[in-house]
Amino acid sequence: MWDLVLGDRRINSLRLVAPMWNGTRGIHRLGGAVVPEGNQKKERTMLQFLTDHFYDVEALRGYLLQREMSKVHLKNRSFTWLEEQHGPYSAGAFFILKQGGAVKFRDKEWIRPDKYGHFSPEFWNFREVPVEAVDASDCEINYEGLDNLLLLKELQSLSLQRCPHVDDWCLSRLYPLADSLQELSLAGCPRVSERGLACLYHLQNLRRLDISDLPAVSNPGLTQILVEEMLPNCQVVGVNWAEGLKLGPEEQPQDPASPVPA
Amino acid sequence: MIRRVLLHGLGRGLLTRRPGTRRGGFSLDWDGKVSEIKKKIKSILPGTPRDLLPDTSHLPPEHSDVVIVGGGVLGLSVAYWLKKLENRQGGMRVLVVERDHTYSQASTGLSVGGICQQFSLPENIQLSLFSASFLRNINEYLAVTNAPPLDLQFNPSGYLLLASEKDAAAMESNVKVQKQEGAKVCLMSPDQLRNKFPWINTEGVALASYGMENEGWFDPWCLLHGLRQKLASMGVFFCQGEVTRFVTSSQCMLTTNDEMVTLKSIHEVHVKMDHSLEYQPVECAIVINAAGAWSAQIAALAGIGKGPPGTLQGTKLPVEPRKRYVYVWHCPQGPGLETPLVADTSGAYFRREGLGSNYLGGRSPTEEEEPDPANLEVDHDFFQEKVWPHLALRVPAFETLKVQTAWAGYYDYNTFDQNGVVGPHPLVVNMYFATGFSGHGLQQAPGVGRAVAEMILEGSFQTIDLSPFLFNRFYLGEKTQENNIM
Numbered sequence: 050m051w052d053l054v055l056g057d058r059r060i061n062s063l064r065l066v067a068p069m070w071n072g073t074r075g076i077h078r079l080g081g082a083v084v085p086e087g088n089q090k091k092e093r094t095m096l097q098f099l100t101d102h103f104y105d106v107e108a109l110r111g112y113l114l115q116r117e118m119s120k121v122h123l124k125n126r127s128f129t130w131l132e133e134q135h136g137p138y139s140a141g142a143f144f145i146l147k148q149g150g151a152v153k154f155r156d157k158e159w160i161r162p163d164k165y166g167h168f169s170p171e172f173w174n175f176r177e178v179p180v181e182a183v184d185a186s187d188c189e190i191n192y193e194g195l196d197n198l199l200l201l202k203e204l205q206s207l208s209l210q211r212c213p214h215v216d217d218w219c220l221s222r223l224y225p226l227a228d229s230l231q232e233l234s235l236a237g238c239p240r241v242s243e244r245g246l247a248c249l250y251h252l253q254n255l256r257r258l259d260i261s262d263l264p265a266v267s268n269p270g271l272t273q274i275l276v277e278e279m280l281p282n283c284q285v286v287g288v289n290w291a292e293g294l295k296l297g298p299e300e301q302p303q304d305p306a307s308p309v310p311a
Numbered sequence: 312m313i314r315r316v317l318l319h320g321l322g323r324g325l326l327t328r329r330p331g332t333r334r335g336g337f338s339l340d341w342d343g344k345v346s347e348i349k350k351k352i353k354s355i356l357p358g359t360p361r362d363l364l365p366d367t368s369h370l371p372p373e374h375s376d377v378v379i380v381g382g383g384v385l386g387l388s389v390a391y392w393l394k395k396l397e398n399r400q401g402g403m404r405v406l407v408v409e410r411d412h413t414y415s416q417a418s419t420g421l422s423v424g425g426i427c428q429q430f431s432l433p434e435n436i437q438l439s440l441f442s443a444s445f446l447r448n449i450n451e452y453l454a455v456t457n458a459p460p461l462d463l464q465f466n467p468s469g470y471l472l473l474a475s476e477k478d479a480a481a482m483e484s485n486v487k488v489q490k491q492e493g494a495k496v497c498l499m500s501p502d503q504l505r506n507k508f509p510w511i512n513t514e515g516v517a518l519a520s521y522g523m524e525n526e527g528w529f530d531p532w533c534l535l536h537g538l539r540q541k542l543a544s545m546g547v548f549f550c551q552g553e554v555t556r557f558v559t560s561s562q563c564m565l566t567t568n569d570e571m572v573t574l575k576s577i578h579e580v581h582v583k584m585d586h587s588l589e590y591q592p593v594e595c596a597i598v599i600n601a602a603g604a605w606s607a608q609i610a611a612l613a614g615i616g617k618g619p620p621g622t623l624q625g626t627k628l629p630v631e632p633r634k635r636y637v638y639v640w641h642c643p644q645g646p647g648l649e650t651p652l653v654a655d656t657s658g659a660y661f662r663r664e665g666l667g668s669n670y671l672g673g674r675s676p677t678e679e680e681e682p683d684p685a686n687l688e689v690d691h692d693f694f695q696e697k698v699w700p701h702l703a704l705r706v707p708a709f710e711t712l713k714v715q716t717a718w719a720g721y722y723d724y725n726t727f728d729q730n731g732v733v734g735p736h737p738l739v740v741n742m743y744f745a746t747g748f749s750g751h752g753l754q755q756a757p758g759v760g761r762a763v764a765e766m767i768l769e770g771s772f773q774t775i776d777l778s779p780f781l782f783n784r785f786y787l788g789e790k791t792q793e794n795n796i797m
Binding site for chain 1: 648
């Protein structure tokens with residue numbers, strides 16, 4: 050039945066978001082609270098039609114949505130109790146690996162779960178070795194899950210690319226990592242907007258920030274400029290706001306074929 | 312042969328119906344004729360049920376378990392929690408009566424939309440913390456199938472409160488209480504302040520407190536819309552009308568000290584429609600006063616305050632409307648994207664608005680400067696003389712600014728101690744208050760709504776104990792003072 054709704058716009062990591070309204074339109078609509086009626090009518094699926102007319106279908110969809118949400122909550126449950134026994138770094142690493150992300154301890158190789166979700170248990174022995182880098186791309190980390198991520202006090206590089214539940218509230222929680230965090234990537238996160246990017250001001254040691262492809266940001270070029278002003282020591286990768294700008298008359302590019310004025 | 316006749320007949324029919332070639336246009340006449348025939352049939356046949364009985368769809372129902380007077384964020388929050396915490400689905404009929412469906416004077420829509428935990432009372436801090444978690448998970452609380460998710464436009468930039476020498480000690484003790492309750496606030500010295508925010512002029516600032524998480528500002532209209540949508544899906548009745556009368560019944564009882572007490576109970580609410588004399592008496596069991604700036608009028612209708620002064624019967628609800636101005640200005644060299652909501656030592660505050668170097672802010676006037684709350688006209692001289700000098704002193708970049716627009720809104724100001732009134736009235740036993748928050752009602756609405764719902768359904772406050780906010784304190788004279796009011 051979900052094929053009717055998703056059609057050809059199936060994106061696995063956004064499965065929580067997509068079935069409940071019109072596919073990718075929904076992601077782009079996050080910027081506004083109300084969808085204009087005209088647009089909605091054109092792309093109504095049979096499931097939405099049934100929901101409007103039958104209480105059973107509405108209740109079923111409500112129940113399925115609750116189930117998806119409780120799955121995400123389960124994934125983001127607290128692992129802080131592991132801290133006494135194995136140390137904060139192993140506890141945080143376990144959380145990331147369970148979610149499907151990758152972890153790199155200092156002077157060690159990247160530990161990544163395989164396609165079945167299994168990972169090697171060698172990191173339980175690294176009690177004192179801090180975690181340097183975390184690659185949590187496409188993971189379902191949300192605000193509560195960040196409790197576990199913030200155990201990794203000496204994290205230097207964090208990648209939250211395409212995480213569907215990372216939003217502005219989550220970004221406001223990253224300030225405890227300000228002393229060590231040097232690289233942060235938020236590319237493709239559907240819920241991050243320019244308001245959350247304002248919280249990154251606390252991360253003064255940041256040297257590289259990737260804010261490309263954020264659909265919820267209303268004005269990517271202007272946002273890039275403001276973020277660059279906010280973090281002067283950081284290289285901000287995202288939108289190239291200089292392209293498309295018209296040069297002034299004295300800066301017109303010289304045509305190599307034309308004669309050079311004497 | 313039959314076929315030929317049919318074709319021939321059809322052909323002629325087609326020929327006769329072709330427009331343009333023949334004068335008169337048979338087709339136009341045909342449509343007119345059809346509608347005339349329809350009208351004739353309608354007039355001959357007996358009318359539809361809609362014609363027999365008068366249309367009462369604009370009137371509220373005749374019976375309702377709970378009537379909530381006031382459809383702003385507090386009233387809607389109480390309705391939401393009543394429906395959410397009821398034991399049986401559909402067990403309670405809730406009616407929300409709102410006088411103005413455009414919300415043109417309602418404090419909710421005209422609010423600056425800030426949320427912060429930097430209060431001195433632990434109850435206020437807990438309410439704000441809960442509201443922050445409510446707003447964070449708003450799409451779980453207010454989920455409606457087939458509706459797009461809500462985007463509150465929340466700016467998590469935090470609040471920065473500045474204190475002069477004489478307020479520094481109070482600020483330190485407040486921050487201690489806030490940290491104990493779980494708010495993420497840190498104290499900053501003037502040097503640290505200059506390092507962090509180079510655009511601030513720290514002259515006269517002894518200490519600053521900066522909220523790092525769960526503080527910021529959001530769009531109150533989105534919250535209102537989300538609540539209305541969710542309530543409509545939960546089966547709450549809405550009515551546009553004005554409450555003009557409460558019909559009460561009294562009961563005389565003896566207290567343990569052998570004093571006579573008259574306990575009143577409201578059993579009917581008269582709701583009058585807009586621009587007409589028509590009213591509907593609604594039988595009800597519980598009335599909730601969430602009328603914001605006009606709560607005192609609703610309380611007076613129920614007879615609260617009608618008695619000799621100094622007695623419980625004579626204690627009025629001390630909530631009155633106070634006008635506050637908000638100004639929007641443009642300053643291209645102003646503070647950057649990271650600007651929190653800054654509240655100066657003088658009481659002036661400002662915050663960024665959007666990406667385009669626009670800021671909005673204002674200042675609470677002193678008691679002598681209080682403007683007349685009869686209308687919502689804006690006084691621009693107030694900005695020139697009372698707000699701008701303080702802003703320009705604190706942020707030198709604001710010496711050159713251009714005011715774009717301004718508006719005014721009401722605080723439901725509690726003249727007694729500037730804190731909310733929550734819970735039942737001791738004498739009018741079925742009127743519950745959820746009003747008087749003096750400027751921080753929006754940020755405490757989810758918590759207060761839940762508290763009132765718990766009081767109604769369970770009989771006492773279950774999660775956050777709001778006993779310091781009960782009505783009794785006005786009679787007993789015990790002030791629950793909140794020091795950090797903007």
